[in-house]
Amino acid sequence: MTAPLHDARRGTPDTQQGMRRRNLSRVMHTVAAEGPLSRAAVATRIGLTRAAVSTLVDELIRAGLLDELGPERPGRTGRGRPGSALAVSGRGPAGIGAEVGVDHLAVCAVDLRGEVRARAVQWSDNRGRAPKPVTEELAALVDQVAGEAHKAGLRPAGLAVAVPGLVERGTGMVVRAPNLDWRDTDLAELLAGELPVTVDNEANFGALAELWLGDATPPDFVHVSAEIGIGAAVVVDGRLLRGTRGFAGELGHVPVRPEGPKCRCGGRGCLEQYAGVEAVLRAAGLGPGEGRVGLLADRAAEGDKDVRRALRGAGTALGIALTGAVNLLDPHTVVLGGALSRLAPWLLPALERELGSRTARLACGVAVSRLGPEGPLLGAAHSVVRAVLDDPAMVANGV
């Protein structure tokens, strides 16, 4: 049947005020995606009158969210008084993204135009460290980046933090981050300060980055990434599938061989036992340690037969687990991101052979992310920017 016009259960009344807020958002999204645009062009694109759009635009300019670039060349606007091109402000709110990695901390500031305006990285082995000292170091990096953003005329609007672990939906509690050895950690509370804080799984932010910043990313895809374990995130109809508790996307624990080796999750023969970085190192006869993904990529590029065989095995296991995912989700594409994007040349042939032969009728494509390991950090910062575009009235004083 036709898609419902709304979700009646949400219960938010449809008022003039709500309509105005939604239309402010439509203007911001349109200019962000296609600007610079004249008021007339915005009106055409969102289907409102030019007068209605002008009122909305004036509010957004007063709030510092849109800039007027000055009169356009005559002829471009067609008729009437010369239009003035509108652009999203490069001096308005900014999103601060942060990442807690196993071997690094990173922070960046992104403006409403999507440009990275400041960043900071600190390399350190965070495995087994208590959350408090780690978040203290992270907070110092956030202060540094937010300070730079302020100097550039930006107003940080929020902080979003990517972590490698299960994050509870709604509360943002880090329920389990096995590679950091954290459990039930309230990162938002530890980082509480001037900025509102949200916390999410790094694979989720990686997938959102792919959706928002990727080249022609389809609205339905499975994003597979790896740091130590295997992470994944599922995007359906342009929205992240979070699951009841927020734990969706645990591709690493899909059974590949049900009687296979025991996994720390309690299961047996999970994908992580075959395609996790540590499993691949083991299969290649190498020990664990820092920078191992780079080592695997270098050795594979040099033609090391053991490493190539290990990566073929990992690709096969990925293909089997993804066969399940493709049958259940019917995504347009599987995107290999994060550390896997570096190993793609040696994973892909086996992965595509396995997936292709098992799911020929579903014809799901496989692609490699251009964002690579940058995805989660960018996704975090952009999530703050998107929230501003989605509801400009929330950050705009006086709007």
Add this chain to the structure above:
Amino acid sequence: MTAPLHDARRGTPDTQQGMRRRNLSRVMHTVAAEGPLSRAAVATRIGLTRAAVSTLVDELIRAGLLDELGPERPGRTGRGRPGSALAVSGRGPAGIGAEVGVDHLAVCAVDLRGEVRARAVQWSDNRGRAPKPVTEELAALVDQVAGEAHKAGLRPAGLAVAVPGLVERGTGMVVRAPNLDWRDTDLAELLAGELPVTVDNEANFGALAELWLGDATPPDFVHVSAEIGIGAAVVVDGRLLRGTRGFAGELGHVPVRPEGPKCRCGGRGCLEQYAGVEAVLRAAGLGPGEGRVGLLADRAAEGDKDVRRALRGAGTALGIALTGAVNLLDPHTVVLGGALSRLAPWLLPALERELGSRTARLACGVAVSRLGPEGPLLGAAHSVVRAVLDDPAMVANGV
């Protein structure tokens, strides 16, 4: 971050007209879910003024979608002039649902109150029959049921047809229905008549029935059903997950043992090879044929050891495949529906043991549908009813 107020990419402008249509829908849904209700009670629930609600209600009464039950007892409305309770009309639009089964055709009419007002079933072996004679028989049943609905004062508003096969999203084309031996069949065109026709997979309609009619069904669940093959449908945040082409939910082809027996899908060791009705019959030493689910249930109830062993094996395989689904989707519950609900007593122990030991940290529940084999037919009819509630202006002449 906060949920976006809207999806800017849809591009539909937010106009007075759109707002009125959404608010008409809110009133209909509220009265359908909680009625009879006074105008004041509706206003409180949807957060609009009593005056605004009265205007909307008057339109819906004129259009024959709501009934005024007469003045309420004094005291119930509190103050002001006595309110009049509103109820969804039992003489308004009706949804016609139809089901093409392997061994039967069924049609029913459901009114806006959700009551089945007419139904017809015809038993026949449809395997390998051409689509045309089958749809001619189905059309005759539809005419019969629609005629009865008309006599009861109802106006059929649409026909929704459930089929056991892959249905293409958007077009409603039956791309593949292996158990009927249909391919690329445009059922909507074959059934074209006075009523608008929609076509969907029977597992999808079964899951929607569970969502709309089940006892406290959560908004995130995986619905598993079986006729000959294994079907499933995934509901996320109260919406059916359809996938890019409309083929999501193919649990039957999730690999259970990657080197297992060949499957007609091109894969190996798919769930259907272990838990499909034909596989269970084979494992129990029984041949294929009609009414085999009933036979399995009867034999299992009598204590037949071969049948019970075969069902335990099927339950184990279901548990392994569902481990993958639970890790990827993090559903609140797995619901066994369709033919599986009859076999649940003998499937469940092995299924729950396998799923529980492999996904302990995700704590997903398992439930058995009360709707059973009725689900897809009811889901189809209710999908038409929901479309009317979602946008009453579309069917209401003069509104």
